[in-house]
Amino acid sequence: MTRADLIAAIASRFPTLTVKDTDIAVKEILDAIGRALARGDRVEIRGFGSFRLNYHPARTSRNPKTGASVSVPAKSVPHFTAGKEMRERVEASAKDVSLRQVA
Structure with missing residues (x-):
């Protein structure tokens, strides 16, 4: 959607x-x-889920093509966690879809 x-x-x-x-x-x-x-x-929407930030500290990584060391800066990344009602609704609809596919 x-x-x-x-x-x-x-x-x-x-x-x-x-x-x-x-x-x-x-x-x-x-x-x-x-x-x-x-x-x-943190943002919480009851019955839907919550949004929060995940912190990723600075690290040293490697360029896969050249093998050179690359410094990756620290960053905060948005993260969504589905609420209980949302998980249950999705699980129920997934079961309905899988049962229809079997039949």
Whole structure:
């Protein structure tokens, strides 16, 4: 699902919202998540999951082509962990799909 698909799905589910209003709402939600992660905060959406930063310290690596040492700087990477309800929903649908494929 792309961002455009998400906007279309929300706009079709709530006919009082225009596509432009839905686009603004989705953009604002995603921007708020990004701003919170940029501040180093954790974002938790009950029933969906949580976003947090994983810290990767600086290290020395190797260029696989030349074998030369390369210094890789420290960085923080966004990480998503699915919530319990989301995991259960995905697991249930995966079982349904696999049962349909067998039949």
